[in-house]
Amino acid sequence: xxxxxxxxxxxxxxxxxxxxxxxxxxxxxxxxxxxxxxxxxxxxxxxxxxxxxxxxxxxxxxxxxxxxxxxxxxxxxxxxxxxxxxxxxxxxxxxxxxxxxxxxxxxxxxxxxxxxxxxxxxxxxxxx
Numbered sequence: 001x002x003x004x005x006x007x008x009x010x011x012x013x014x015x016x017x018x019x020x021x022x023x024x025x026x027x028x029x030x031x032x033x034x035x036x037x038x039x040x041x042x043x044x045x046x047x048x049x050x051x052x053x054x055x056x057x058x059x060x061x062x063x064x065x066x067x068x069x070x071x072x073x074x075x076x077x078x079x080x081x082x083x084x085x086x087x088x089x090x091x092x093x094x095x096x097x098x099x100x101x102x103x104x105x106x107x108x109x110x111x112x113x114x115x116x117x118x119x120x121x122x123x124x125x126x127x128x
Contacts, residue, residue, distance in 0.1 A: 021073065022071055022073055023074045023076050024046055024059075024071070025071045026069070027070075028067055028070065030046065030047045030048040031046065031047065032047060034052075034095075034099060034102075035108050035109075036111075037102055038106060038108070038109045040109070041054050041055070041056065041077055042054065042057060042058050043098070045082070050083065050094075051079055051080060052078070052080050052081075052095075052098050053072060053078075053079050054077040055073070055077060056077065057073060059071060060072075081094070082095055085098075
């Protein structure tokens, strides 16, 4: 008899996602919500893989365990690495650049004031 431990964090492959596919599942310290743009897209940070994820909906939060788990349901509209921008020195720079890009090119409908600080704190904790 073999025992399999369930995974507590998942991420999709490069295959196209369907509307109800789980595209990301992260514990609270590996996830941050950036906000909603004026076109109704929701921007998230996957701190574990240091990337931006854009979806049509906010994450579902499951508080049934000791540590909250956030789940994103597809489809993925966009993903990019936080440090992929040529001007980004690291993930913190990449997050600030992304937030400014959305502000200038699209516009924020809802942007939590502490999103940058929250995500920066999470990223800082991951790299200690």
